[in-house]
Amino acid sequence: MDDKGHYLHQMRATAPLVHNITNFVAMNIMANVLLAVGASPAMVHARAEVAEFAGLSQALTVNIGTLDAPWAEAMEMAAATMAGAGRPWVLDPVGVGATRYRQDVSARLLRLRPTVIRGNASEILALAGLGATGRGADAADPVEAAEAAARDLAHATGGVVAVSGPVDYITDGRAAFRVANGHPLMPRVTALGCSLNGVIAAFLVGQDALPATVAAMAYYGIAGEVAGQAAKGPGGFQSAFLDALYQITPEVLAARAMVTPA
Amino acid sequence: MDDKGHYLHQMRATAPLVHNITNFVAMNIMANVLLAVGASPAMVHARAEVAEFAGLSQALTVNIGTLDAPWAEAMEMAAATMAGAGRPWVLDPVGVGATRYRQDVSARLLRLRPTVIRGNASEILALAGLGATGRGADAADPVEAAEAAARDLAHATGGVVAVSGPVDYITDGRAAFRVANGHPLMPRVTALGCSLNGVIAAFLVGQDALPATVAAMAYYGIAGEVAGQAAKGPGGFQSAFLDALYQITPEVLAARAMVTPA
Amino acid sequence: MDDKGHYLHQMRATAPLVHNITNFVAMNIMANVLLAVGASPAMVHARAEVAEFAGLSQALTVNIGTLDAPWAEAMEMAAATMAGAGRPWVLDPVGVGATRYRQDVSARLLRLRPTVIRGNASEILALAGLGATGRGADAADPVEAAEAAARDLAHATGGVVAVSGPVDYITDGRAAFRVANGHPLMPRVTALGCSLNGVIAAFLVGQDALPATVAAMAYYGIAGEVAGQAAKGPGGFQSAFLDALYQITPEVLAARAMVTPA
Numbered sequence: 001m002d003d004k005g006h007y008l009h010q011m012r013a014t015a016p017l018v019h020n021i022t023n024f025v026a027m028n029i030m031a032n033v034l035l036a037v038g039a040s041p042a043m044v045h046a047r048a049e050v051a052e053f054a055g056l057s058q059a060l061t062v063n064i065g066t067l068d069a070p071w072a073e074a075m076e077m078a079a080a081t082m083a084g085a086g087r088p089w090v091l092d093p094v095g096v097g098a099t100r101y102r103q104d105v106s107a108r109l110l111r112l113r114p115t116v117i118r119g120n121a122s123e124i125l126a127l128a129g130l131g132a133t134g135r136g137a138d139a140a141d142p143v144e145a146a147e148a149a150a151r152d153l154a155h156a157t158g159g160v161v162a163v164s165g166p167v168d169y170i171t172d173g174r175a176a177f178r179v180a181n182g183h184p185l186m187p188r189v190t191a192l193g194c195s196l197n198g199v200i201a202a203f204l205v206g207q208d209a210l211p212a213t214v215a216a217m218a219y220y221g222i223a224g225e226v227a228g229q230a231a232k233g234p235g236g237f238q239s240a241f242l243d244a245l246y247q248i249t250p251e252v253l254a255a256r257a258m259v260t261p262a
Numbered sequence: 263m264d265d266k267g268h269y270l271h272q273m274r275a276t277a278p279l280v281h282n283i284t285n286f287v288a289m290n291i292m293a294n295v296l297l298a299v300g301a302s303p304a305m306v307h308a309r310a311e312v313a314e315f316a317g318l319s320q321a322l323t324v325n326i327g328t329l330d331a332p333w334a335e336a337m338e339m340a341a342a343t344m345a346g347a348g349r350p351w352v353l354d355p356v357g358v359g360a361t362r363y364r365q366d367v368s369a370r371l372l373r374l375r376p377t378v379i380r381g382n383a384s385e386i387l388a389l390a391g392l393g394a395t396g397r398g399a400d401a402a403d404p405v406e407a408a409e410a411a412a413r414d415l416a417h418a419t420g421g422v423v424a425v426s427g428p429v430d431y432i433t434d435g436r437a438a439f440r441v442a443n444g445h446p447l448m449p450r451v452t453a454l455g456c457s458l459n460g461v462i463a464a465f466l467v468g469q470d471a472l473p474a475t476v477a478a479m480a481y482y483g484i485a486g487e488v489a490g491q492a493a494k495g496p497g498g499f500q501s502a503f504l505d506a507l508y509q510i511t512p513e514v515l516a517a518r519a520m521v522t523p524a
Numbered sequence: 525m526d527d528k529g530h531y532l533h534q535m536r537a538t539a540p541l542v543h544n545i546t547n548f549v550a551m552n553i554m555a556n557v558l559l560a561v562g563a564s565p566a567m568v569h570a571r572a573e574v575a576e577f578a579g580l581s582q583a584l585t586v587n588i589g590t591l592d593a594p595w596a597e598a599m600e601m602a603a604a605t606m607a608g609a610g611r612p613w614v615l616d617p618v619g620v621g622a623t624r625y626r627q628d629v630s631a632r633l634l635r636l637r638p639t640v641i642r643g644n645a646s647e648i649l650a651l652a653g654l655g656a657t658g659r660g661a662d663a664a665d666p667v668e669a670a671e672a673a674a675r676d677l678a679h680a681t682g683g684v685v686a687v688s689g690p691v692d693y694i695t696d697g698r699a700a701f702r703v704a705n706g707h708p709l710m711p712r713v714t715a716l717g718c719s720l721n722g723v724i725a726a727f728l729v730g731q732d733a734l735p736a737t738v739a740a741m742a743y744y745g746i747a748g749e750v751a752g753q754a755a756k757g758p759g760g761f762q763s764a765f766l767d768a769l770y771q772i773t774p775e776v777l778a779a780r781a782m783v784t785p786a
Contacts, residue, residue, distance in 0.1 A: 024289045025305050027548045027590075031714035036758050041714070042619065043549055046592040049625035056622060066289075068308040068332070070592070095304065098318060101311035188508070190293035190303070233505030234298050243757030246712070286551045287567050328551075330570040330594070357566065360580060363573035450770070452555035452565070495767030496560050 004257045005250030007203050007215035012038035016205040018198050019057035021045050021075050023065025023094065026191035029238070033195035036245040037219075039202040050074040054081035059201035060089035062114075063194050064096070064105055072105045079112040088115040088204035090197045097126030110157060115209050116200055117153060118162040120193070121146035128153045143169050147262070151176070160209045162200070164193055168217050169262060172210045176262035179214060181221025183228035185237045192241070196220050199245075218257035223248055225256070266519045267512030269465050269477035274300040278467040280460050281319035283307050283337050285327025285356065288456035291500070295457035298507040299481075301464040312336040316343035321463035322351035324376075325456050326358070326367055334367045341374040350377040350466035352459045359388030372419060377471050378462055379415060380424040382455070383408035390415045405431050409524070413438070422471045424462070426455055430479050431524060434472045438524035441476060443483025445490035447499045454503070458482050461507075480519035485510055487518070528781045529774030531727050531739035536562035540729040542722050543581035545569050545599050547589025547618065550718035553762070557719035560769040561743075563726040574598040578605035583725035584613035586638075587718050588620070588629055596629045603636040612639040612728035614721045621650030634681060639733050640724055641677060642686040644717070645670035652677045667693050671786070675700070684733045686724070688717055692741050693786060696734045700786035703738060705745025707752035709761045716765070720744050723769075742781035747772055749780070 017040045022030055027043055034041035044053040047070060054060055060082045062075045082089040091114035093106045106127060110117075119127065121141040128149035143165035150161040154173030163169040168179040186192050196217070203216035226244035231237035279302045284292055289305055296303035306315040309332060316322055322344045324337045344351040353376035355368045368389060372379075381389065383403040390411035405427035412423040416435030425431040430441040448454050458479070465478035488510065489502035541564045546554055551567055558565035568577040571594060578584055584606045586599045606613040615638035617630045630651060634641075643651065645665040652673035667689035674685040678697030687693040692703040710716050720741070727740035750772065751764035 023305070024286055024548055025293050026290075028290055028550075028552055028714060031549050032758065032762070035712045035714055043547070043590050044619075044622075045590060046625060048593065049591070049623040052623045052625075066305050066307060067311070069310065095306075098304075098306075099311040099314045101308060101314070188297045190290060190297055231505075233508035234294065235501035235504030235508075238294070238504075239501055239759035239763055242759030242762075243755075246757035246759075285567070286548055287555050288552075290552055328567050328569060329573070331572065357568075360566075360568075361573040361576045363570060363576070450559045452552060452559055493767075495770035496556065497763035497766030497770075500556070500766075501763055 003254055004215040004218055004259070005254035007207060007212050008219055008253050009250040010207065011202050011205070014205055015040055016058035016202050017042060017056065018059045018061065018201045019044060019054055019078065020061045020198055021071065021078055022061060022063040022194055025065060026063060026194035029191045030195040030198050032242055033245060034198045034202065036242045037199055037202065039198070041198060045071055045074045047074050047077060051077045051081045054078040055085070058205045059087060061092070061197040061201045062089065062109060063092040063094055063197060064102060065094040065194065067102065067105060076108060076112065079109060083112045088201060088209065090114060090116045090118060090201045092194060092197045093117065093119050093123050093127050096123050113157055114159050115204055116160045116162060116213050117157065118164060118197055118200060120164050124153065124161060124163050125149045143167060160213050162213055162217065170210065170214050170217065175210060177214050178260050178262045179217045179221060180258035181218050181225060181256070183224035185228055185231060185234055186224045188234040189238045189241070214259055215253070218259055219248065219253050222253060222256045265516055266477040266480055266521070267516035269469060269474050270481055270515050271512040272469065273464050273467070276467055277302055278320035278464050279304060279318065280321045280323065280463045281306060281316055281340065282323045282460055283333065283340055284323060284325040284456055287327060288325060288453035291453045292457040292460050294504055295507060296460045296464065298504045299461055299464065301460070303460060307333055307336045309336050309339060313339045313343045316340040317347070320467045321349060323354070323459040323463045324351065324371060325354040325356055325459060326364060327356040327456065329364065329367060338370060338374065341371060345374045350463060350471065352376060352378045352380060352463045354456060354459045355379065355381050355385050355389050358385050375419055376421050377466055378422045378424060378475050379419065380426060380459055380462060382426050386415065386423060386425050387411045405429060422475050424475055424479065432472065432476050432479065437472060439476045440522050440524045441479045441483060442520035443480050443487060443518065445486035447490055447493060447496055448486045450496040451500045451503070476521055477515070480521055481510065481515050484515060484518045527778050528739040528742055528783070529778035531731060531736050532743055532777050533774040534731065535726050535729070538729055539564055540582035540726050541566060541580065542583045542585065542725050543568060543578055543602065544585045544722055545595065545602055546585060546587040546718055549589060550587060550715035553715045554719040554722050556766055557769060558722045558726065560766045561723055561726065563722070565722060569595055569598045571598050571601060575601045575605045578602040579609070582729045583611060585616070585721040585725045586613065586633060587616040587618055587721060588626060589618040589718065591626065591629060600632060600636065603633060607636045612725060612733065614638060614640045614642060614725045616718060616721045617641065617643050617647050617651050620647050637681055638683050639728055640684045640686060640737050641681065642688060642721055642724060644688050648677065648685060648687050649673050667691060684737050686737055686741065688720070694734065694738050694741065699734060701738045702784050702786045703741045703745060704782035705742050705749060705780065707748035709752055709755060709758055710748045712758040713762045713765070738783055739777070742783055743772065743777050746777060746780045
């Protein structure tokens with residue numbers, strides 16, 4: 001696979017405007033993550049403007065964490081705009097297995113063919129219709145259990161599917177990769193997964209989806225490793241993580257990425 | 263009273279799913295607090311799913327900080343689910359004395375018999391119908407002024423009432439305790455009170471409400487003391503506070519808790 | 525111009541209740557900024573109570589970042605209350621140039637004569653009807669390009685207009701000042717501009733709007749300089765920035781303010 005640092009370099013040179021319709025827990029940290037990596041975040045959800053704003057954006061993320069009816073409508077409007085314009089968008093089906101409502105909204109969003117779907121193993125299993133055991137943002141299933149579901153989902157949607165976990169699994173239904181970068185404190189800071197969606201979206205602009213997603217996830221995991229070196233807990237970790245995203249160079253990304261074909 | 267460390271140990275062993283319907287200011291820090299202590303937070307408020315999700319949860323918190331009509335409906339639906347299932351829920355009547363609307367919503371929620379009501383002295387006085395002077399999240403009244411109101415409210419609801427302040431007062435209407443742990447920077451970080459509701463909810467699972475609430479509040483105050491040792495201001499304090507919640511062991515809690523009968 | 529430290533001293537002595545109707549990204553950090561400076565923040569937006577709550581508040585901020593129809597109505601209700609009572613309110617027209625909807629809502633709010641309008645150059649240009657190039661919270665135009673627009677807008681509204689940037693420009697349409705304090709990491713932390721609105725609002729209580737706004741912006745920029753001295757990136761910066769706001773004395777503000785007539 002090609003040089004991971006290239007994708008970070010290109011993303012920072014572009015500083016893409018990433019439009020996010022995300023949950024209330026993630027809003028602030030996600031904007032801070034996107035600013036730290038060098039992208040330009042915007043959060044816009046009113047139905048009166050969401051399609052118009054999506055039209056100005058280079059990428060979109062949709063996250064159903066704190067879902068509600070008007071927000072679900074806005075998600076569909078923005079995703080349809082991106083799909084129609086051939087621009088990338090990322091779907092994060094938070095807690096999709098927990099309620100019928102989440103399943104219905106996710107099914108409608110899937111029809112708009114997300115460029116990348118990213119979730120934990122339980123969410124990917126639930127989204128693929130396999131009845132996973134997840135209850136919220138936490139994963140109850142191991143990544144390995146969701147690999148076949150990820151491939152099926154990628155085939156069905158024509159997009160990339162990324163399963164987050166201690167070792168991530170990323171596939172477009174044909175090729176697949178594992179990313180081993182990361183740190184155990186990452187799941188102890190809320191919305192780091194949600195915020196990763198924005199980084200993936202920023203990396204997707206003008207790039208092939210599979211290698212760009214792999215590069216974004218390796219970069220993110222390396223930032224976790226750097227932050228974890230000195231952190232005594234999740235508070236100091238969060239602060240150091242933003243600093244690491246800001247400081248990591250394309251060269252460091254290329255040198256430290258732990259990516260293997262799956 | 264029994265060993266405070268026991269409650270922390272049990273809570274971490276259970277890692278309860280705590281469903282929170284809280285204000286927009288508190289969402290992120292509350293999720294981070296719950297992850298740091300070892301619980302599993304979820305924020306869900308859509309009327310289409312809120313009762314179903316409450317049914318999956320081991321405890322619930324309701325906070326009226328950034329109240330609005332659809333949210334107030336969701337709060338009632340979720341609280342009714344918990345009350346019906348005999349599972350614990352915590353009410354935080356933020357700024358209840360400030361507007362007629364807050365009083366009306368709080369009165370409806372009180373009928374659903376919260377397991378624990380936690381607020382500052384002004385809020386507890388206002389909730390007990392005594393015309394307090396509070397205007398927002400700040401307390402204008404001292405804790406002592408609200409002790410009789412807290413006991414009355416506990417009698418009326420059959421639950422525990424906790425008054426937060428420099429020295430907390432916690433009562434079930436019969437017994438009462440004071441918790442002297444804490445640090446003066448805690449009120450300088452937003453939503454630490456709101457986030458405490460989640461910790462109390464997590465401690466309540468499978469435990470008697472009064473001692474579990476006392477243990478949760480002592481633990482929280484000790485984390486404030488640890489964080490305050492090195493902090494130069496509220497920014498560093500917030501980060502150190504999350505680290506302290508993560509690091510404090512049951513043994514440290516048992517050794518440092520400053521709890522006295524009232 | 526008079527002693528800048530005076531305004532900080534007076535604000536802390538008053539500890540004004542600042543009512544904020546702001547975006548979801550800014551809610552938490554804005555409350556933390558207001559607590560760190562010594563004011564008392566409240567976030568209230570329900571139409572059932574927003575005018576009543578504004579009536580209890582000493583100042584108001586309105587920020588259209590994550591706009592939606594019910595929020596826009598609440599903004600008008602609260603601003604009308606403040607305007608009718610002769611109390612200060614601050615408008616931040618986030619991304620006003622991006623969509624027609626933002627322009628419409630901003631035009632309605634302008635009629636309620638904000639005491640201070642604060643934005644980046646692109647937003648001030650767009651608000652003055654000059655067709656700026658801004659797309660979101662980022663400024664695509666330099667501060668100098670918006671000076672004439674700021675003066676026009678101040679004349680039209682009878683208020684103060686503040687253009688944020690590396691060197692801020694603040695005018696009431698007659699006099700004008702530049703504030704050179706600040707740090708390059710400030711735009712890398714989300715919602716620091718939004719949070720500044722709250723500090724300005726707190727400084728406005730009982731003071732002339734132009735010098736109070738200048739003092740608030742100098743204070744904020746000095747806190748950025750202090751925070752930037754040790755920060756390795758935006759994560760550590762944010763934490764140090766809150767500490768600096770908390771620690772800076774009126775004497776430090778008076779000594780370090782870099783304010784010149786424009």
